[in-house]
Amino acid sequence: MDPQALRSELKRLIIEALDLRGRSEADIDDDAPLFGDGLKLDSLDALQLAVALEDRYGLEVPDGEEGRRVFASVSAIATYIASKR
């Protein structure tokens, strides 16, 4: 899958898994922070997103600091998924 398509797919997954009603792909910037600022997601969302990524891509999201780097943005998640393939 090309990187652009993967990022699009991830945005749809985030909207669906976190029930971000009224949001569209266009509202999520590739490089904007997902947590805290930006989309204002919280730690419950992080747990939920980890489950959704494991479900969809069959990979485990690491805990701790490494996990925070993976979840920094849509681009960071896409890079992590690509690196595991």
Added chain:
Amino acid sequence: MLERVAITGVGMVTALGLDAATTFAALVAGTRGFRPLSLFEPRDARARIAAEVSGLDLAPVSSVAPRGDISRTDAMAVLAAREAFAQAGASPRRLGVCFGGTTGGMLETEQGLLGGPLDRIEPARAARLLSNPLDLTTSRVAAALGGALRTATLCAACSSSALAIAEGSAWLAEGSVDFVLAGGADGLCRLTFFGFDALGALDPEPCRPFDVARRGLGLGEGAGFLCLETEAGARARGAHVLAWLGGAALGAEAHHITHPEPSGKRAAELVTRALADAGLTARDVDYVNAHGTGTEQNDAMEARALTTALGADAPRVLVSSSKGQIGHTLGAAGALEAAITVLSLARGIAPPTAGLSTPADTGLRHVMGRGVAAELRAALSCSFGFGGTGAVLLFQHADAARGSPVEARPTSRAVPVVVTGLSAVASFGAATGSSAARAVLAAPPATSGPLAVEPVLGLDPERSRRFDRGAALLTSLAEHALADARLEGAGVGLVAGTAFGSVERSVRFVLRAVERGVRRANPADFPHLVASAASGNASIYAGLTGPALGLSGGRAGAELALQVAAAALRDGQARAFVAGAAEGFDPIVAGVLGPFRVGEQTVARAEGGGLLVLELADAARARGVRAAARWLGSWSLAPGSRWPTPPPRRVARAIVITTALGTQHDAALAGAGWGQVAERSILEQSGAHEAVSAIGLVVAAAAVACGDVDEALALNAAGEALWVTHFCRDEEGS
């Protein structure tokens, strides 16, 4: 508190023992109750231990259930309540039972649910999920004690049973009962074990409250009950007083569904308020039984709160958490914390925090290793939970003189309670304030099924994205009722009846965890499955910082909510309460129960609810608000019991609003002098669901508010009982 409350009996069932004495001795010795989980397979959960109760024999307790079908939670509750009752030597006359819990018979429910293929839940198995409402445990306890005059079943997550103790003490002040058995019970089950594990909140090792190495909580199970009575009553019958309940403070943080407010400011306020309620200061306190769950967030918040509230006395006051020994018992935690605090005072021993060797905080005097003997004059019991709910109880040694409350309050029974805000939602849309009566009575017949109400509810989609239908309905109702009452949320409480809670989501959560693994469960769903989640969500959304709780009461949830709110208002726990009920459409409830039954008839299920803002009459007047109506009371009448309210002053200026179809109450009304009064059923307009009586209450109060009538009765049939609520015009000085 106006008058302190005597604690004359204590009962405990924990992993350390099946009675209070055994449990307390093991606590003091530093014994830990964790062992490999045996009640169910932990699957792929990170944690595999729990503080299970062993040697629990259900047989001697099962006689309290008609078919002997009691849950572990029921059994533990009955054992602890019987122990407290026997120790008090109380007579069963004029008894109240006030119970707090979170999951009731969920373990047994799960066993029924899992007895077949998981891809499809057929009605017979799903029915098991509706067979254990929280208030069933309360009725088991009442039956075991020979019957109760008054009961309530509260849910405020992990502070549930601490709230039950405070609420029960307020019943004594109201004079409605002579004794209250107040407490809580929760058995281990997959829902909570897998839920906390999915949140990453469980420590795989026995938990370590307040320690630098703490990694999370350890779940336990158990029950705790206290026998409460008035000081005068206890002295008159020469009862042995174990300790006094001198003060209580209940509240909510309005912050986040799982994260405590990190500064501990709100929790510190509760400690300060509980002290002031007892007329004491931090100087008088010698021990704190902390909530101390072992999670990073709770313990850091609580340490800050205690350091702040105890101030210069913090380095002197002994502090411990019992969670490293009996685990976190969720709905039972508040009552067990209170029971341990009472026994600490009575015996002059502060138990330790097991698992703690290096405190993460520096400002507190933790008890470590074994218990320490000390003369304890007064002690605090602290409880906090999901949704930001909190309760702090202050107990005093039996020989201690009572404090002098800072705030003088009038005798509670004499203070009238008025209605200052009204809202209802059903297929007629949103009806608010005094116009709600005509709007509902003139509405077209209700549609069944879920409402197309998102625009009507008017909630911010982002802030309400995790809400289920019940939470969305309740939050919107609360916003409308508060606006009608012209109230901001600070200091306002919320108590909302719900018959079932979030059934479909709970089923899906448990099935997904069992079928696909705990690590594939939906962690963000879990905090929304507890019966108080709708109230917690509404409290956070609307910024309510008074106590926020759910109430399990079947079809009488709204009336019970008014009773609970009025007692808490008179006890000074909030400046106003939003009270009523809301029931979201749940496909499993609809599929299993089928149409809603009203007498001999059935009506297709719908959803909706109603809320009333209650205030003490003086408080409403002080802020210059005209009351919509005065609430004279809500009463449950068993067949053949005496009618509680006087006949109408003027028949032409009164109305009866019923949620029944037909004429089933006509004889009772005629006997009470209400036979000639116009009677209107709202069932066709409001739709059929367990919260329909809440809409009836709103319509009755609104009929008075709009000037159509001077007084109104709201009638509601709930099982065997007929519920009567009486509203009249609020005439100043009358």
